[in-house]
Amino acid sequence: MIAALLSGADMDRQRLIADTGLSRATVFRIVDDLMAESLALEGFRMLREGPGRQSTTVSFNHRSALVCGVDLGGTNCRVVVADALGRAVIRSRDTTPRGATADELAAWVAGKVTDLVSRHGDGVPLHTVTIGLPGVVTGDGRSVVASHNLGQIKGTGFIEKVSGLLGVETAVGNDSNLALRGELQYGSLPDRETAVLLAMGTGLGSAVSIDGQVLLGRTGLLGEFGRLPLPGREERLRDLLSGADLVAYARRQGVHVPTARALFADPEAYAPVLAEVHDALAHLVTVVALAYEPGTVVLTGGFSESFGTARLTAISDRVAEAVGVRSVVRRSDLGDSAGLLGSMATSLGRLYDSLGVSAEDAASVAVNRDLIVRRLAECPTAPTTPTAGPGGTGTTHTDDKAPHTRHDEQMAEG
CATH class of the missing domain: 3.30.420.40 (ATPase, nucleotide binding domain)
Structure with missing residues (x-):
C-alpha cells in the first residue's frame, strides 16, 4: 500500500483498490492505520455522481x-x-x-x-x-x-x-x-541496460550496473581501474584521468597549469598532453568494454565535461573497431x-x-x-x-x- 503512495500523487481510495488488488475494506483499514501513524494525509474531496460514499484523496506524508x-x-x-x-x-x-x-x-x-x-x-x-x-x-x-x-x-x-x-x-x-x-534513479540510463560510470574527480573511480543493480565487490576493489598501468609505461590510468594526478603529470612534462580543465581550455598549446589523455581514456573504455560489454559508459566529475561529443564518439568508434564492443560514451546527465x-x-x-x-x-x-x-x-x-x-x-x-x-x-x- 505504501509503495502505491510513494509517487507523491494524491490518490483516490478506489484507485488504490484497483492498483493494489486488495479488498475495499482492507484498503480503507490500511489507509486509516497509515493516517494514525502520520504516514498518510487526507487530501481533497472527490466529487462523484450517483449514490455512494463520497471519497477524499490520500497522499504519503512527505514530512514523516x-x-x-x-x-x-x-x-x-x-x-x-x-x-x-x-x-x-x-x-x-x-x-x-x-x-x-x-x-x-x-x-x-x-x-x-x-x-x-x-x-x-x-x-x-x-x-x-x-x-x-x-x-x-x-x-x-x-x-x-x-x-x-x-x-x-x-x-x-x-x-x-x-x-x-x-x-x-x-x-x-x-x-x-x-x-x-544516482544516474540509474534520476538520470536517463535505460533501466535494465548494463552501464559503466567513470568518475574523473580528484581521483579516478568507476562503477558498473547490470540489470539495474550496482555491483559491489566483497573487498571494494571491483572496478578500481585507476590502478592499472598504461601499456608499456610506468604511469597508471589515474595519472592521466584524475584531476590532481593529471596536473602533477603535466608539470613533470614541463607543462604548468593550475587545473586539469586548463589543459582543455587551450587544446592547441597542450596538444601532446591531451593526446595522451585521449589515448588513456580510450584504453580505459576498451578495458571496461571487454569486462562488461556496457551499452553506455557515462563520464562524470572533475574535467569530464571537457570532452566534446565528437571526441567521445570517436573513442566509441575506436573501441568498437578494436574489440568489437559498441558502447555509447557520453557525459553525465546529472553532472x-x-x-x-x-x-x-x-x-x-x-x-x-x-x-x-x-x-x-x-x-x-x-x-x-x-x-x-x-x-x-x-x-x-x-x-x-x-x-x-x-x-x-x-x-x-x-x-x-x-x-x-x-x-x-x-x-x-x-
Missing part, C-alpha cells in the same frame, strides 16, 4: 521523516537533506578539511548534517544518512580499504566515529557506486549532482525498507525524476558563512547552479 545524502570528496563536501519523497529541503557545499584527523573529519561531517537538520528540518526527524566516500569501501560498508585523496579515512575508525555521532542509521559506500545509483542524488536515493531506500516496502516494489514506483532533480537545483543553500572545522577551515559555498552545469574550477577538481 527526513533523509540525508553526503558526497564527501577530496576537495569538497556536498550535503543534501530531503523529505520522505526525496524532495530536497536544504543543501550545502563546503571545502573538505583535508588536514583533519579521522575523528576530526567525522565530527565535522556529522556536525554539518546535524546543523542542517536542526536549522532547516522544521522538527521532522532524521531517519537515515548515506555518505559517499572517495576510496575503496568493502562490500559491507564497514571499512575503507584505501583512499587516494583522504588517507585518514582508511580503516574502520572514520566510519564508526561518524555513525556514532550522527545517532541514526548511517550507510557508507564508494562515491562512484553512489553516483551510478556533479549524481553522487549526491545517489546517496539520497540510498537513504530513501533504507527508509522505505523500514516501512516494509520491498526493494522490488520501491523500484516500481513512478518517481517524477525531473521534479527531484529540479528541486535539488532550486532548493535553498545553507547561508554562505565560514565554518571552522577541526583540523582546518571549511568554507560554505553558495551553489545555485543546476545539476548539469559546471561550478568553479576548484569544485570541478573535486
Whole structure:
C-alpha cells in the first residue's frame, strides 16, 4: 500500500483498490492505520455522481521523516537533506578539511548534517544518512580499504566515529557506486541496460550496473581501474584521468597549469598532453568494454565535461573497431549532482525498507525524476558563512547552479 503512495500523487481510495488488488475494506483499514501513524494525509474531496460514499484523496506524508545524502570528496563536501519523497529541503557545499584527523573529519561531517537538520528540518526527524566516500569501501560498508585523496579515512575508525555521532542509521559506500545509483534513479540510463560510470574527480573511480543493480565487490576493489598501468609505461590510468594526478603529470612534462580543465581550455598549446589523455581514456573504455560489454559508459566529475561529443564518439568508434564492443560514451546527465542524488536515493531506500516496502516494489514506483532533480537545483543553500572545522577551515559555498552545469574550477577538481 505504501509503495502505491510513494509517487507523491494524491490518490483516490478506489484507485488504490484497483492498483493494489486488495479488498475495499482492507484498503480503507490500511489507509486509516497509515493516517494514525502520520504516514498518510487526507487530501481533497472527490466529487462523484450517483449514490455512494463520497471519497477524499490520500497522499504519503512527505514530512514523516527526513533523509540525508553526503558526497564527501577530496576537495569538497556536498550535503543534501530531503523529505520522505526525496524532495530536497536544504543543501550545502563546503571545502573538505583535508588536514583533519579521522575523528576530526567525522565530527565535522556529522556536525554539518546535524546543523542542517536542526536549522532547516522544521522538527521532522532524521531517519537515515548515506555518505559517499572517495576510496575503496568493502562490500559491507564497514571499512575503507584505501583512499587516494583522504588517507585518514582508511580503516574502520572514520566510519564508526561518524555513525556514532550522527545517532541514526548511517550507510557508507564508494562515491562512484553512489553516483551510478544516482544516474540509474534520476538520470536517463535505460533501466535494465548494463552501464559503466567513470568518475574523473580528484581521483579516478568507476562503477558498473547490470540489470539495474550496482555491483559491489566483497573487498571494494571491483572496478578500481585507476590502478592499472598504461601499456608499456610506468604511469597508471589515474595519472592521466584524475584531476590532481593529471596536473602533477603535466608539470613533470614541463607543462604548468593550475587545473586539469586548463589543459582543455587551450587544446592547441597542450596538444601532446591531451593526446595522451585521449589515448588513456580510450584504453580505459576498451578495458571496461571487454569486462562488461556496457551499452553506455557515462563520464562524470572533475574535467569530464571537457570532452566534446565528437571526441567521445570517436573513442566509441575506436573501441568498437578494436574489440568489437559498441558502447555509447557520453557525459553525465546529472553532472556533479549524481553522487549526491545517489546517496539520497540510498537513504530513501533504507527508509522505505523500514516501512516494509520491498526493494522490488520501491523500484516500481513512478518517481517524477525531473521534479527531484529540479528541486535539488532550486532548493535553498545553507547561508554562505565560514565554518571552522577541526583540523582546518571549511568554507560554505553558495551553489545555485543546476545539476548539469559546471561550478568553479576548484569544485570541478573535486
